[in-house]
Amino acid sequence: MLSNTLVFCCSVSLAVLVVILLATLSPLPHSNSSSKPWLALSLYIQQPQTAAIPNTRPVTPPDADADAGALIFHRDLTEGPKNTSRVVGKAQGFIIPVKQFAHSGFNIIYLTFDTHEYSGSVSIQAKNLEDGEQDELTVVGGTGSFAFVRGIAVLTRKDEHDTDLVVPYHIRLHLKYPNRSETIPTG
Template structure:
């Protein structure tokens, strides 16, 4: 009986010592900081190819409830260019919702270099050919990014071709070198 209690006490003591030893000599998890504090990307949001006449812009009627879109994201302006992700969005074009927090564009990347998404808030979008929008966050390779997204479309009425939107992202990463006291 005494030997069982002794074996139990020694086992518990050894287990506690192993846990303490592992806790003191194990390395702390390191968050790998971004190699650069910023990133600039130039991409193209392809317009859908429609039969018959070319659709150079997607415009919702003024009385439309919402404009929901799903487009392909490519490296180059040609629609045969390498697909690197997708662009999805939900825009309420009605004037009273023009500054709504619901107006969001998501760019999702799936490449060997980048994996994740960027969220763009389309609060200040206008009806022009150039819009400067706010990047409000991201996931994966773009975790917690902020910045701007400049969305432009060339006017190509002469050739009657479907023209992609060009989007330039200027992203800044959070500074992970600072530690939060706590």
């Protein structure tokens, strides 16, 4: 009986010692993009370079008025304003530019990234998209490196009326990652 108690005490002591050693000697987890509370990115959505190969498709029902329809686009997302800048992903969207649908949940811009630094997507709600020079839109989520982000996307376009240059949209993302220490309530 005494030997069983001694074996049990030694086993418990050894287990406690192993847990303490593992806790003090284990390496810290690698930092990744989700360990940062905020992330700011500055990117460019390139416009089509020629009218011969459009990558914007207006979709209008045959019996609708001229302002009805949807704008579906698929563009390159680059680091710099030049069309020769490094491509970091794609900008895709579905916008219904009709007043009745201005606040529609369908109006979404997706930015997808495929780089060494980032892999995933960011979803931007384009409810308040206007014809102005600058729009502030809402980031409603993301996947991969951008899982569950929230924030704002400032979309800017400056027209160059006196040149034949195609000016890209400049998009500045201000993303906030969720607090990983918060627990999700159940029930």
